[in-house]
Amino acid sequence: MKTGTLGLLACVALAVAGCGRMGDSGMNPMRWFGGSNQPTTLDPEGGYPTQNQDGRQPIANVTAARWEPLYEGxxxxxxxxxxxxxxxxxxLITEVPMPSGRIRPDQNGVLRLRLVGNPPPQNTFEAAVPASPATDTITVSMTLSHSALANLREVVISGGANSVTLRR
Known part of the structure; x- marks a missing residue:
């Protein structure tokens, strides 16, 4: 055999050895020049949050809830x-953290929401005066797509002192 052929066979053997079970070893030619810094997972750094990180406080009482039809949901x-x-x-925020725009009910068809907000600063007039149900109602809304509504049986909206259940 010629030395050129022997050298070529040695390079091929080394390349094949680096691509097998030893793919993570230094013999893998793909790692010789810094390797690949490709992520091994699509999970965000630190993982997904296990509880809602929203710092707002629950509104004291949920008084009513209703559905309004929309063309898209x-x-x-x-x-x-x-x-x-x-x-x-x-x-309105979900009790279980979910990406914005991809809200889904749990496996039982129940969507659990919390009505939250920020209180007025302490030592102000607003913080010292109790709210009047006749004049100080708070109304918020959340839109859900047809795909989010497909498996939805009921929505439970909780406040600080009570909760309201709305069945579909």
Whole structure:
């Protein structure tokens, strides 16, 4: 055999050895020049959150909930009354963290939501005056697509002191 052929066979043997079970070893030619920094998972760094990281507090009472039909699905409209005047940034959030726009009920067809907001700053007029149900109602809404509504049996909206269940 010629030395060129022997050298070529040695290179091929080394390349094949690096691609087998020893793919993570230094003999793998794909790792010789820094290797590949491809992620091995699609999970976010630190994993998915296990609880809702929203710092807002529950609104004291949920007073009503209803469905409004939409062409692309449905709109859930929820009304509540806070303990004091001046609550702001009120929203409906899921009890289990879900990506925005991809809200789904659990395996039993139940969607669990919380009515939350930020209270007024302490030592202000709003923080000292109790809210009046006649004038200080808070109304928020959440739209759900037809695909999110497909497996939905009921929605449970909870506040600080009570919860309202809305069946479909």
């Amino acid at each position: 449905g709109m859930l409209v929820v009304t509540g009354v806070a303990a004091t005047k001046g609550w702001w940034d009120v929203a």
